[in-house]
């Protein structure tokens with residue numbers, strides 16, 4: 001890794017301001033992300049919550065400059081004090097899978113079917129640390145043990161299709177950790193797994209996060225997952241963060257009517273596996289967002305004033321904010 005890409009240990013891990021992403025096609029513009037501010041401290045776990053299409057994945061990809069060409073990105077993104085937008089392709093290549101790693105929902109898309117698990121991990125180690133082949137192979141074994149793959153030594157020689165879904169997900173985490181990232185971006189990495197395996201992988205991620213002191217941004221639909229792993233949550237709706245705060249107070253009582261509706265009557269227990277799709281109505285079209293609260297048409301407490309302008313982010317006690325003119329601080 002080049003010296004220019006060293007992290008600034010004093011800088012916040014992530015600081016995005018007024019982040020916006022538009023997809024401009026011939027006759028439509030999709031406003032996928034609209035003025036998002038994100039902060040992540042070193043070693044902190046932030047869960048991005050929200051229903052399908054709310055802009056979670058696009059936000060995450062923007063942080064790594066991993067969006068297609070037709071995406072127009074606005075605002076500022078700093079990771080460990082470095083301006084991501086200004087990075088060259090070369091710097092980005094060092095940055096991704098270097099200081100920052102990403103894991104996805106479907107490990108088969110991230111693992112190469114024609115190489116063994118061991119080779120793929122060793123490859124990542126060699127690329128980022130310039131280690132010798134034998135040192136990289138030894139580190140691959142260590143990493144498989146770190147992600148608690150049973151009979152790790154034997155599994156080094158396995159191809160991705162020879163592993164179960166849960167083990168593949170662990171192998172993908174091992175690849176992501178090969179370069180000792182300071183920041184891990186995880187996009188619904190456990191959604192495809194069945195419930196018991198999902199919880200095992202989550203607990204593993206949490207354990208690794210603490211052991212390695214990584215900051216994590218974790219995208220999920222699942223409130224139970226957020227409760228299990230997050231320090232802080234940010235809830236997205238129509239490309240905006242509508243509520244943000246520490247996980248405990250949020251789970252005990254969200255302040256914005258959208259997450260209030262999502263949590264509904266299930267705040268206490270039995271949340272695991274509950275998907276955030278239970279509010280009547282549909283989100284607005286991202287092609288034409290109103291100059292108003294975009295949740296108002298579905299909101300049980302909307303009033304005429306909610307149609308006047310996009311609600312500001314209002315401070316709601318320590319570390320909390322809600323974009324709702326009717327929200328009341330606890």
Ligand SMILES: Nc1ncnc2c1ncn2[C@@H]1O[C@H](COP(=O)(O)OP(=O)(O)OP(=O)(O)O)[C@@H](O)[C@H]1O
Pocket residue numbers: 023030032050051052053054055056057058059068221286
């Ligand atoms: N390449 C693209 N071109 C046009 N629109 C896109 C593109 N990628 C994403 N979008 C749109 O941006 C919006 C936000 O998508 P995003 O993938 O971030 O949602 P999400 O919150 O991750 O949803 P899910 O929970 O289903 O994964 C969606 O309306 C999606 O259709």
Ligand SMILES: [Mg+2]
Pocket residue numbers: 056057058187
């Ligand atoms: Mg997504």
